Amino acid sequence: MTGPLDAVDPQISELISREAARRAGSLQMLAAETIATPAVRAAMGSVLADKYAEGYPGRRYHGGSDVVDEVERLAVDRAHTLFAADYVNVQPLSWALANFAVYAAFAQPGDQVMSLSLRHGGHQSHGSRANLSGRWFSVVNYEVRHDTEQVDYDRIRDMALIHRPRILLAGGTAYSRTWDYAAMRTIADEAGCVLWVDGAHVMGLAAGGVIESPVPYADVVSVATNKVMRGPRGGLLLARGEHAEALSRAVYPFLQGAPAMHSIAAKAVAFAESSTETYRRYARDVAALASDLADDFTARGLQVVSGGTDTHIGIVDVTPLGVTGREATRRLAASGIVVDKAITPFDRAAVSEGSAIRYGTAAITAEGITPADAPAIADLMMAAMTSDDAAVHADVAASVARLGASE
Structure with missing residues (x-):
């Protein structure tokens, strides 16, 4: 049990190698993914993965926690510096658990929550009936405007004053x-x-100075450390100081037992790396590439939801090409380009099919793709989506591989 992975478990080793090869030969354009840095991966694979440290620094249930107390304090201090938040909790094992901690801290089952509709860009944990949030709380959804496909703050205000x-x-x-x-x-x-601001997708851009941070305005911000920020899969809470006790108790002991100390160490690494000019350049390129792609798709006759993007996400209506979002996603995958199918606001298509694709630019930017590559990527995606010919898909896949190899 002390040998290398390929000797101890050749099946898993081979699957890991296949996943690495799959990624190397394709464009990973899922909005929810980026690529963890080597330093983050080193922390994740460290001896800290073995440590059980239930509780908070200085108040652990288990002994031998002196070192991991320092690790967690360092992660908290770095997050304070990066995000300028009064209160930081680095223990949530995932972004979804960070979200549930917000509910636990501020609401009781049956209380009313107002959120963006899932069909208009929200998330399941914001009140979907398929999710705990939609079963335990009374959810009122606001929607985007028909004309701009952007949120309407006057309408949100009217609804909030009615529903309280x-x-x-x-x-x-x-x-x-x-x-x-x-x-x-x-x-x-x-x-x-x-x-509450769910900043899962955008706080990596805020850390890079690309967009405004919600921290000065929100009571609490929930964060995923692995979507744009190149950290480990995990959650983070940023809040005003008066909410410290409620949120701390919501995370532990209400929702979780011991935190993942190797993940907290990796978060600390990510916070340090996100404070550098190198990261800020990456974040700027992520947003610029997404915006340029949106412009390129518009120039090629497709409608981009809301007319463009300010973030790393783009939602493109593909119905003018005579395909559903699901079919477009399949054709792109066959050509070495990985995106999500999506629905548009007010979409009449079934959710299982969708009328759109959703792309993200964090992972490909981390791999060296730049905004200058946007026209070539748009051309490749259009070629893949407009053909069901295996030969065309093979040609696109070859071009995709060359594009990645040239970076």
């Missing part, structure tokens, strides 16, 4: 525009509710 929710939630996973956090703060104050 316990929590007003800003954020989504298929909404490509920045939010007016100051406006949301004003609405929350008028309605007497907690303002």
Whole structure:
């Protein structure tokens, strides 16, 4: 049990090698993914993975925690510096658990929550009936405008003053525009509710100075450390100081036992790396590449939801090509380009089919693709989506491999 992986478990070793080869020969354009840095991966694979450290620094249930206390304090200090938040909790094992901690800290089952509709760019954990959030809480959804496909703050205010929710939630996973956090703060104050920003997708861009941070405006911000930020899979909470005790108790002991100390160490690494000019250049390129791709698709006759993007996400209506989002995704995958199928706001297509694709630019930027490559990528994607010919897909895949190899 002390040998190398390929000797101990050749099946898993071979599968890992296949996944590495798959990624190397294709464009990974999922909005929820980037690529962890070598230093982050080193921390994840460290001896810290063996340590059980239930509790918080200085108040652990288990002994032998002196070193991991220092690790967690360092991660918290670095997050304070990076995000300028009064309160930081680095223990959530995932972004979804960070979200559930927000509910636990501020609401009781049956309380009302206002959030962006799932069909208009929200997330399942914001009140879907398929999710705990939609079964335990009374959820009122706001939607984007028909004409701009962007959120309408006047409408949100009207709804908030009528419903007086316990929590007003800003954020989504298929909404490509920045939010007016100051406006949301004003609405929350008028309605007497907690303002929660789900910043899972955008806080990596905020860390890089590309978009405004919600931290000065929100009561609490939940973060994923692995979507744009090149950290480990995990969650993070940033909040005002007065919410420290409620959120700390919500994470532990209400939702979780011991934290993953190797992940917390990797988060600390990611926070340090995200404070560098190298990271800031990466974040700028992520957003610029997404915006340039949106412009290129528009120039090629496709409609981009909301007319473009301010983030790393683009949602493109592919119905003018005579395909569904699902079919376009299949054709792209056959050509070495990995995206998600999606629906558009007010989409009449079934969710299982969708009328759109959703792309993200964090992973390909991490691999060296630049905004200058946007026209070539758009051309390759159009070629793949407009043909069901295996030979065409093979040609596109070959071009994709050459594009990746040239970076």
